[in-house]
Amino acid sequence: MRIDRFRVRHGDGRALKRLHPDSTGPFRDKAAATGRLTAALERIDGLQERLYASDRYALLLVFQGMDAAGKDSAIKHVLATANPQGTEVHAFKQPSAEELGHDFLWRAVKALPARGRIGIFNRSYYEDVVVVRVHPEFLAGQHLPPALVTSRLWNDRYEDINAFERHLARSGTVVLKFFLHVSRKEQARRLIERLDDPAKHWKFSIGDLAERSRWKDYRDAYARAIAATSHRHAPWYVVPADQKWFAHALIAEVVAETLEGLDLSLPKFGPDLARGVARARRTLTRELSRRSR
Numbered sequence: 001m002r003i004d005r006f007r008v009r010h011g012d013g014r015a016l017k018r019l020h021p022d023s024t025g026p027f028r029d030k031a032a033a034t035g036r037l038t039a040a041l042e043r044i045d046g047l048q049e050r051l052y053a054s055d056r057y058a059l060l061l062v063f064q065g066m067d068a069a070g071k072d073s074a075i076k077h078v079l080a081t082a083n084p085q086g087t088e089v090h091a092f093k094q095p096s097a098e099e100l101g102h103d104f105l106w107r108a109v110k111a112l113p114a115r116g117r118i119g120i121f122n123r124s125y126y127e128d129v130v131v132v133r134v135h136p137e138f139l140a141g142q143h144l145p146p147a148l149v150t151s152r153l154w155n156d157r158y159e160d161i162n163a164f165e166r167h168l169a170r171s172g173t174v175v176l177k178f179f180l181h182v183s184r185k186e187q188a189r190r191l192i193e194r195l196d197d198p199a200k201h202w203k204f205s206i207g208d209l210a211e212r213s214r215w216k217d218y219r220d221a222y223a224r225a226i227a228a229t230s231h232r233h234a235p236w237y238v239v240p241a242d243q244k245w246f247a248h249a250l251i252a253e254v255v256a257e258t259l260e261g262l263d264l265s266l267p268k269f270g271p272d273l274a275r276g277v278a279r280a281r282r283t284l285t286r287e288l289s290r291r292s293r
Contacts, residue, residue: 001025001026001036001249001253002025003237003250003253003257005025006019006237006238006239006250006254007230007235007236007237008226008227008230008235008236008237009230010227010228010230010231011228012227012230013223013224013227014223015223015227015236016179016181016219016222016223016226016238019181019238019240020240021181021182021183021186021240021241021242022183022186022240022242022243023246024240024243025240025246025250027246027249030243030245033245033246033249034245036249036253037077037245037248037252040249040252040253040255040256041078041080041081041252042081043256043259043260044078044081044082044252044255044256044259045081045082047256047259047260047264048082048083048118048259049083050259050264050265050266051086051116051117051118051259051264052086052116052117053264054116054263054264054266055115055116056115056172056262056263056264057115057172057173057174057262057264058112058113058114058115058116058117058118058172058173058174059113059117059119059173059174059176059255059258059259060112060113060118060119060121060168060173060174060175060176061075061078061119061120061121061176061178062121062124062175062176062177062178063075063120063121063122063123063124063178063180064123064124064126064130064177064178064179064180064222065179065180065181065182065241066180066182066215066218067187067191067208067211067212068182068187068190068191068208069181069182069187069241070180070182070241071123071180072122073244073248074178074180074239074241074244074247074248074251075089075120075122077244077248077252078248078255079118079120082118086116086117086118087117087118087120088111088113088117088118088119088120090111090119090120090121090122091122091123092107092108092121092122092124092125092127093123095107095141100141100142100143104125104128104142104157105125105160105161105164107125108121108124108125112173113173115172125161125164126161126177126225126229128157129154129157129161129221129225130218130222130225131221133154133221133224134214134217134218134221139153154224155228158225158228158229161229162228162229162231162234165231165233165234166231166234168234169233169234174258174262175233175234176234176235176237176254176255176258177229177230177234177235177237178236178237178239179222179226179236179237179238179239180239180241180247181238181239181240182241182242183242184212184215188212191204191208226238237250237254239251
């Protein structure tokens with residue numbers, strides 16, 4: 001699968017229009033994509049161990065999208081074979097009073113993965129250039145000096161995000177960003193599904209309908225943010241998400257290919273360690289031999 005087709009070039013403000021939410025790439029149906037997903041998950045499983053053992057890189061996966069775009073489902077399926085001890089998932093919801101007392105990147109910095117680990121952001125600091133842009137009244141809660149709330153605010157924040165992600169890349173954190181691109185029609189179908197299933201009522205909020213009425217505003221805010229902040233060191237991928245099985249296969253393929261592009265060699269034994277391993281093996285072998293008598 002050509003994953004570069006879904007990667008956004010810096011400055012490309014038409015990516016959301018060019019890539020249709022119902023696209024399934026080279027796959028005709030779910031069965032055709034299942035094998036590719038399984039193979040990608042197996043690759044990720046082996047590469048995660050090397051990521052941890054090499055202790056050079058961290059991997060940060062950022063998931064953004066409209067309500068019901070399938071972020072939770074994507075995270076669950078892409079990490080299906082990953083070792084839970086090496087992954088950390090953080091869901092960024094409405095900021096707390098403590099978080100509002102700091103700059104908008106502060107709460108994300110606290111949640112960054114350590115070297116050797118995979119961090120997953122379910123929503124992220126991008127909420128502050130999307131949700132807050134759609135609802136500028138939220139700026140009042142951030143207590144910014146009035147002189148800073150100008151027409152340049154959003155461009156300033158794009159610059160801050162670019163500098164932050166460049167810093168992460170230069171420090172060994174690989175950043176991959178996924179926008180789950182769901183259509184308005186499919187979102188409505190999924191919201192109705194939540195209403196029809198009592199077990200999913202907890203996922204529904206009356207506010208979902210109010211936000212849905214701002215669909216065009218959200219699409220515009222996302223398009224602007226994605227175009228301004230997609231770089232080779234921190235690329236955005238627009239993931240057609242009407243068919244969840246395709247979204248899962250594409251994301252897994254991107255993660256696998258990215259990890260394979262890193263120098264994730266296992267640590268090499270030095271002479272002292274090799275001798276220590278040999279001694280330990282002899283000791284344990286003798287112990288087992290004595291106990292079997």
